[in-house]
Amino acid sequence: MDVTDDIKKLLYDELGFLPESIDLLLENGKVRHYSKSDVVIECGKRTDDVFIVKSGIMRFVDMNGDKERTFAFALPGTMFFSKHSFVMQMPSYYQVEACCATDLVVITRDDFWKAAETSHELALWMLRYSHGELFYQEYKNAAIYNGTAAERYCKMIIDRPAIIENVSQKIIASYLGVSPEYLCKVKRDFLKKKNEK
DSSP states (O other), X not given: OOOOHHHHHHHHHHHTOXXXXXXXXXXXXXXXXXXXXXEEXXXXXXXXXEEEEEESOEEEEXXXXXXXXXXXXXXXXXXEOXXXXXXXXXXXXXXXXXXXXXXXXXXXXXXXXXXXXXXXXXXXXXXXXXXXXXXXXXXXXXXXXXSOHHHHHHHHHHHOHHHHHHSOHHHHHHXXXXXXXXXXXXXXXXXXXXXXX
């Protein structure tokens, strides 16, 4: 893969830091295109590759009883993988699929670990990235799962407008934990208040 400055900038923007040895990780990556609704990681199957979103949006889905639940999104610059598959070689617990046309950089698990073993600086960056992921999980719990549906929707508009613009209302409703019909009402109220200002 031709490592572009774009993907490096996206990775840098995630944490504000990027090691010079990042090329060791990216040099074996391959860019793959996915169309809307294409499944990248399938629930119940092992997928141990590492993915970096180059463009587009991915969503993470699991089942809440018999109801599908969107619990996370990956935007450009986000690195993700099935933790069950990558760490323990087990089938994935969740599914990851494209919300719109999306390009991913795909790195095999073996190439990922070879790169980490080659550079101490890169291994430390990977650790820092993992800590960043834990931070974003906690931040999401504080920002998305607290407050009314209207407050949570407003927070998404401010923090992640790309999701509002490119992801279906049904998926956003699932993420916010409300019905699509209720989200419609929230959006109407939001636009009404915005127009009154």
